[in-house]
Amino acid sequence: MEEKEIMSFKDENGNKVDFEAIAKIYLEEQGYLLLSPVDEKCDDMFAFRIDINEEGNEELNLVEDDKEFEEIKKEYKKLLY
Structure with missing residues (x-):
């Protein structure tokens, strides 16, 4: 059985x-990470x-642009099928 990778964040509260x-x-040279809440009541995906920040470390930034998000979803669907 494959081990799940769990990441923890703090919400606005x-x-x-x-x-x-x-x-x-x-997509091209830009990397994206798709995350889903572990909470079983929610089946959303973000x-x-x-x-890469100024110190050279990876930084995750929520994709808020609808067009960019749709391109990511399309690429993810290609992986599924």
């Missing part, structure tokens, strides 16, 4: 929220752009 890493996608 400071509460810990756990996400499962679903897939890593690349896309985070993997950016």
